[in-house]
Amino acid sequence: MKHDIFKVRNIGISAHIDSGKTTLTERILFYTKRIHAIHDVKGKDGIGATMDSMELEKERGITIASAATFCEWLDHEINIIDTPGHVDFTIEVERSLRVLDGAILVLCSVGGVQSQSITVDQQMKRYKVPCIAFINKCDRSGANPDRVIKQLREKLGHNSVAIQIPIGLEADFNGVVDLLSMKAFYFDGKNGEIFRTEDIPAELLQEAVKKREELIEAASVFSDELTDAILEEKEITESMIVTALRSGTLSRKLTPVILGSAYKNKGVQPLLDAVTKLLPCPHDTENEALDMDNDEAPVILTADPKKPMVALAFKLEEGQYGQLTYIRVYQGSLAKGDAIVNVRTGRKVKVGRLVRMHASQMEEIESIPAGYIGALFGIDCASGDTFVSPGLSYTLTSMYVPKPVISLAIAAKDSKSEVNMSKALNRFTKEDPTFKTYVSDETGDTIISGMGELHLDVYIERMRREYNAEVTSGVPKVAYRETITRKAEFNYTHRKQTGGSGQYGRIAGYIEPAEEEFIFDNKVKGGAIPTQYIPACEKGFKNCLAKGPKMEFPVTGIKITIDDGASHSVDSSDMAFQAAARGAFLEGYSKAKPVIHEPIMKVVAETPTEFQGTVMGSLNQRRGIIFGTQDEGTMCVIEAQVPLAEMFGYSTILRSLTQGKAQFTMEFATYKQVPQSVAEELMKKAAEDKKGSQKK
C-alpha cells in the first residue's frame, strides 16, 4: 500500500433514481479492473469470459454493495463511498457525506435536474462537498446536455461549465471532444475499454474552440496565472486550466461538467481522469472534531499520520465475512495491535484485523493512515462512533439529533443507588445525544427518554452492571404530539377589571399547519398592538405549546400569524397580552381540527422464508403497514412501518413465533396521525389516569 495522500480520493456518487448510478459505478469498477477479478475468481457459470455488459448489470448487488469500495486509476487510490442516495434526510446519508471529500453528481441527459437531484444537492451543499457533474445517458433519445447544464445553473445554482462537447447525440453519440487537450476521445472494444484519442472532427472544431474560450474564461476567475496568460496573450497550457478549474471546484464555486453514457461504455475513463485531476484529496478539506474535555470546542484535524489518531466508524456491515466496521481516519494513523478508545462508551479496544474492501475481495492491511478508509473486524461499536488514541476526547458526531420518541420513569431502589444512578445518567447523556433525562414537574419522577424501548433497556442494564445502580422502571410512554390540520382564525379580547387598574388586550390573526415546529409571524399594522407588547404575545403563544389543549401532549407544526388587535393606554401590559395570546390560541386551536400524532418506526425483519407469513401476520396485527418483502433465497426481508406504541415486547414475541430464527431492527421513521379509534382509546385512558391521580 503506498501512502501518497495527494493521490487519495474519497468520493461518493450521488444521483436521482435511475439516472445510472449503479451502472456507472459498475463501469468504473470494470475499467479499474475490479469487477473482472470477481469473475475470474468465481468463474460463475463460466460467465466470466462471455459476459456482456447487460449481464454484468445482473451481477450488481454483490459487486458494489459495500459501504466503501477501493479502486485505482492513474496511480490514484480511489474509495467510492456508497451514498445511500435518493432518500430524504437521514442520519445514514449525513454520515456517508461526512466521510467523503468530493462527489460525482450524476444526471440524466434527458431527465435533467429532478426533484431528488435537488435533495441530494442540498445535502452536498450542507456538507460543503465539492462536486463534478456527469451527464449520463447521452445516447438516449431526447438527450440534451446543454439543457441539463442550464438547469444546473438555474435550478441548483451551480456555476456549471462543460469541459467537453459531445460527438453526436442520442443514437449517434460516439464520443466526446475534450476541451482541455482539444482532442477527440473515442471508446472502442466490446466494453469501451479501448480508449482512442484523435483529432477533433472538422465539423466540431469551430464549436470546440468557442466552448474552450468559455471554459477558460470561467476558469480564469480562479487563477491569476491563467488571467495573466490571457491578458498577455501567452500560450495557455492544459495544466493552467486544470489548476484553475480545480481551485474553483474545491471552493464549490464551479462545477465542471463531463458527458457520457455509462450504459454504452462511453465517457467513463475521462470522468475518472477528472476525479483525479479536479476533486479534492483529504488534505484539501478541513475536518473538525469537538473536544469533549473543553466544552465541545471545535478543533481542526490535520491529515498528519504522526498526530494522535481520530477516526469515525461510519458504517457497520454484517457481511459474509462477519461484522465489519467501516472507518475513516481523519488524523494520525490506525494500525494493527493499537489500543484505541471508543469516545462514546469510554471503552478501550485493541485493533485486530484491518482490511480494505475491493469489489471482489478484501485485502489485509497493516494500518490505515489519515485520509484513508478501511474496515475493522470484530469491533463492538455503533455506527457514528468516534475512535481516538488514548488520552484524546474528541468526537466527530455532534450532528443532527432526532428528538426522543419514548420515555420511561425510573427510580433508584436505595440512596446508594440514587447517587450512582445520577452519575450514570450524567455520563450517558454526555455520550449519547439521543438519550435524555429530566425530572417531571408533575410527578417528581426521573424520566429517561430515547429512540426506542431497546435503547432505554440498554441503559438501564448498564446502570446495574457498570454503576451498581439498582433501578426500577415504569411503563414506557410513547411521545405523542398534537398538531392542527387546518387554518383557523382567532380574535380574542382579554379584559379584566379588578379594583384599581384593569387588564386589557385584544389579539386577532390565524393559526395554520406548518412544517417547522413553531413559527410566529407578526403582521400587525399601524400599531394596533404597540410594538412593545409583541414579544409578550409571542411568549403567550409559546407557553401554550408545552401542553396541548387536546390531550396535553406537546404541540408542534404550527404557524401563528397575528394581524390585528387593540390596546388600552392604561390597562394594557405584558401580562394582559400574554393572557390574551393564551385565549387567542385556545380559540384558534379548537377550530383548527387538532389531532394526535404518534411516532412510527421503520421495522425491518429478516426471517427464514418458512416463517415469513407468520412474521407478516404479527406486524399486521400491530397496525403495521407492510411495504414489501424481499426474497433472498432462504431468507426473506420484510419492510414495514409500525407505530411505536404497538412494538413493546415485540422481540420476545418474534422469537417465540420463529423459534428464535428471525431478527428485526427498528428505527424512528416519522410521526403520523393516530387513527380515530386509537385516539379515542388514548382519551379514555387519559381521563381514567386523571381520575386515578385525583383520588390519590
Next chain:
Amino acid sequence: MLENGFILRHPLGKLTGCESEEILPEGGFGAVMARAGVGKTALLIQLAIHSLLCNKNVLHMSLNDPVKKVGLWYKEVYRNIASQYSIADQEQIFENMLPHRFIMTFEVEGFSVPKLEERLTDLMEQNIFRPHVIFIDGLPFDESQIEPLSDLKAFVKNHSLKAWLTVRIHRDEKPDLDCIQAQLNSVEDLFETIILIQPEGKEIYLKALKGGKPDSVATGLSLDPTTMLIKESDWIKRT
C-alpha cells in the same frame, strides 16, 4: 382515493379506446415493451398509480430493484403526477395509497410461479393483502419462459386478477416494428394488450402493438422525456 371533483380515465385510454380499468379483462395480460433504460418502470408505475387512485389494490413485483428503490419510484412518479395535475393534499393521498400497495421482490433465479402463489396465498389468508392488479417488472422473456408465463397467466385468471408486465427488447435489435414483432411471436398470444415505448428523435412515443384502436399506431401518445409521464392525456380531470 381522490376527493370528489376529479374524473379519472385510463392513461392509455387514447391508445386503446377504453377509458377504465377494464382495459384488461379479468385474467388479462398487458405488456409495456421497450429497450433498456427507456422508461418501462416509470410507465408501469404510472399505470399502477392510476389503479391505486381507482381504489384498486396493487401488487408490485420486481426482479431488478430492492423494495426501497421501488418505493422511491412510486414516490417520484406520484409527485410528478400530483404536481402536473395540481392535486391538493399530495402527501396525504400518497400516505393513503400505501396500505393498498404491496411490493414483492425476488432474485431472478429465485422466482417461480408456485413461489408467487404461495406468497400470495399467505397474504390473502391472513387478510394482510388482497391484490386486484399485479405489476411485474423485470421478468425475463426468452423461450425458456413460455411455460412459466402460461402458468402465471393461469394463476392470474384463477384469482380473478390482471397483470401488467414489462418486456425488455434486446438492445441489438433494430427498433423497427418487424423485429419487435419477431421477438414477440413466441409469447404474443399471452397478451391482450401490448404497448411499445419508442423513442423517435426528441420524442418518445407510445404505440399499441396489440389491443389498440385501429388507428392508434398512427395517432400514438407521447411521453414527456423529463418525467416520463404520458403527455396530452389528461387522465386526471377536474369536473
